[in-house]
Amino acid sequence: MNILVCISHVPDTTSKINFTDNDTKFDQNGVQYVINPNDEFGLTRSLWFKEQQGAVVHVVTVGGAECEPTLRKALAIGADEAIRVAIPATDGLVVAKALAQVVQEGHYDLVIAGRESLDYNGGMVPGMLAQLTGFAFVNTCIKLDIDGNQGVAVREIDGGKETIAVTLPLVIGGQKGLVEESDLRIPNMRGIMQARSKPLHVKEMSAAAATAQTISFEKPAPKEAVTLVDTVDELIDLLHKEAKVI
């Protein structure tokens, strides 16, 4: 089984979000970049397929050379090869179209991406990729088993879950549950050394025209100070009369 894991290079979840250049650009000052958490759950599950079922795991990202340390980390954890598509990740559709080309050229059976990235929260690339390639698609996937060309996926729905039977090729929008938090791997020294000699292909292609371009950013207005109360009666009264939520 050939697996492609799509990875976003995103600010660590503890990052302070600020903007520069007149609020038109994300301020990278002091920001640590990581593998997008939703992607990391999928990557870790794909390594299980590698170790238990002999799958080959490639990772891919779309973006500049600054994304390469994130790809190297994926290689250090156990992925076999990495691909960086050297175009700017301007919008979701541009990224999905670039990835669709990688998927078609690489003959992948299974594509795992995160349900959404923690920067733009678009949640659109996996579904777009499925539609562009004609692959089946399961989003918000919390469990995945593959046997031959048959997959069984569990999808989180509002208020529960459903089990889906599907034939490969398949695109997964993954999240926590594909593996547990405790299953995530930290690269060890041997992995880091091996990652240096694993292939990292830089793929040039012409990008599709962007049709959604962010013009500017805004931070929310500072919040008014909390109203502290001493008794439950006061709280209920405020929630009823002032906030009008009960």
Place this chain on the structure above:
Amino acid sequence: MPVLVYAESDQGTIKKIAQELISYGRGIADQLGTTLTVAVMTDASAQNLAQYGAQNILNIEHEVLNTFSADTYAAAIAQAATSINADVVLVSSSANSRYLAPMIAVALDAAYVPNSTQLPVSTTPFRIKHSVYTNKAEAITEMTSPIKLIGLSKNAYGAHSFEGSVHTTNFTPELSTSKCRVTATDRATDKVTIADAEIVVSAGRGLKGPENWHLIEDLANVLGAATACSKPVSDLGWRPHSEHVGQTGKPVASNLYIAIGISGAIQHLAGVNSSKVKVVINTDPEAPFFKAADYGIVGDAFDIVPQLIEKLKQFKALNA
């Protein structure tokens, strides 16, 4: 050219999240000087969608649509949009709509911006304000594709009141069966879901153990609320992952969010930012959550929560 809203239904009833979306769609249609068509997949004739702003109803009928599948639903909605020449298509932020929206975007070669928080900032050029960085910021994005697909954040616009009547037409799309076959569904029908809840009661490690969660469940029952938890609580296995609220868990956009024994890590706060009113109950007056809250009580959950349950019962009895 009209605006098309996809109004989700659950067992024949148009969902609340769709009522809000219809009003939002009417707002955009008015801005553009056009009309609003609401696509439904159930008989909505008795549900007076005109009161939320619907002008036309497109009743999409096909036997394949009797059960939800993202690919068939997306194909049906895309075909419906093409049939009326819609150039703006709107979806909600429910799990199902977020599942199918990217497929509609490709089918219509439309730019897609989810998490919209208000009406377009301008329509020429077409600019949408939407939340990014898990509600830590907002962006203004210019959409330049001929057809535009927008997802509305839950509880960001609210349902508005309109008068009028609707004109209903039927539409039969051309569909093949889904690539996905649902073999089992496990859904608690007697519990309020985090996605639908107007009030969410959430607790963290301050509750000390899963055996104390009856307090949270009792409080949620009195309020008709959904229960949720912090990331450590789900990682410890005290509560299921599906209750984990935060940056890597579920977002909450309820009217009222009550956080009990949750200190308020930045990742948790990001997930609950779009809730309207936040109440914090915590023993530690320095807990970061107090800075993000509207109301707070510094005190022990084991002391405060039972009082809150009793007093709310009395309040509910008086205000029923």
